[in-house]
Amino acid sequence: MNKKIYTALLLAPLLFTACNKQPVTTEALTQEVVTTNATTEIKEAIPQVVKKMATEINGVRFIDKPIVEEEGLVHIDGFIGSIKPTLEDATKSDKTHMTAMGVCSTMAMEMTNSYNAQLSNVKIRRTALKYRNEKNKPDATDISVMQTLKERADFKPVVIDMNDHYRVYKPLPAKIDCLVCHGDVSQIPPKVMEGIKRDYPKDLATGYSQGEFKGAIIAEILK
Ligand code: HEC
Numbered sequence: 156m157n158k159k160i161y162t163a164l165l166l167a168p169l170l171f172t173a174c175n176k177q178p179v180t181t182e183a184l185t186q187e188v189v190t191t192n193a194t195t196e197i198k199e200a201i202p203q204v205v206k207k208m209a210t211e212i213n214g215v216r217f218i219d220k221p222i223v224e225e226e227g228l229v230h231i232d233g234f235i236g237s238i239k240p241t242l243e244d245a246t247k248s249d250k251t252h253m254t255a256m257g258v259c260s261t262m263a264m265e266m267t268n269s270y271n272a273q274l275s276n277v278k279i280r281r282t283a284l285k286y287r288n289e290k291n292k293p294d295a296t297d298i299s300v301m302q303t304l305k306e307r308a309d310f311k312p313v314v315i316d317m318n319d320h321y322r323v324y325k326p327l328p329a330k331i332d333c334l335v336c337h338g339d340v341s342q343i344p345p346k347v348m349e350g351i352k353r354d355y356p357k358d359l360a361t362g363y364s365q366g367e368f369k370g371a372i373i374a375e376i377l378k
Pocket residue numbers: 163164165167170171172174175256259260263264281282283285286287288289291327328329330332333334335336337360369370371
């Protein structure tokens with residue numbers, strides 16, 4: 156029984172990977188239909204779609220830069236892809252010495268650090284409004300961006316301008332597979348709950364429902 160749950164926990168980032176294979180989109184962040192001074196008929200017939208270059212929401216500058224967005228998504232997807240083989244190796248070579256939730260945490264952090272060590276101008280991290288690992292705690296900008304993403308609930312990536320760097324946010328939906336560790340506490344298996352309480356006494360990351368905004372993977376790209 157324990158072994159089964161541990162295996163499930165070890166495989167968590169794989170689920171995470173599987174769940175995040177959303178197609179890359181370079182659609183504009185905001186689109187606005189504007190009308191002309193023409194007659195009503197013409198207004199209705201030829202609505203003009205204008206892409207805004209930048210939108211400020213709660214002091215955060217959302218920008219329309221498909222090249223930056225694409226670069227960020229390449230790194231985010233590369234990061235997701237790099238977790239898989241390493242985790243398979245770790246699962247094979249050490250089935251007993253790693254404690255499940257601890258492994259999730261250590262592995263996720265190690266993978267993040269090693270991915271980031273390969274790059275000089277890009278940093279990848281994960282965050283959530285209700286976070287589990289203190290090391291993934293969002294800053295004020297992350298909070299503001301995630302509140303906007305949560306309201307939109309369209310799970311499209313966004314790019315923001317931070318003066319010396321850009322941030323690309325890839326929003327993550329809570330999939331059914333995530334709920335075993337992030338769902339309603341009454342639905343989380345007792346052994347998993349034990350692990351969460353032991354390793355993350357201040358955990359905030361439960362109570363999610365399927366389809367809800369769960370958090371984001373962020374690529375920070377130096378200008
Ligand atoms: C087997 C348990 C498990 C499953 C399943 C799981 N997670 Fe997590 N998740 C964790 C643990 C443990 C952490 C904290 C350690 C870390 O940094 O990865 C975490 C952290 C996160 C974080 C980083 C922010 C934070 O809370 O620290 C995000 C984002 C996240 N999970 C999203 C997801 C999504 C989306 C899914 C489903 C695709 C998912 N998780 C499935 C256990 C799980």
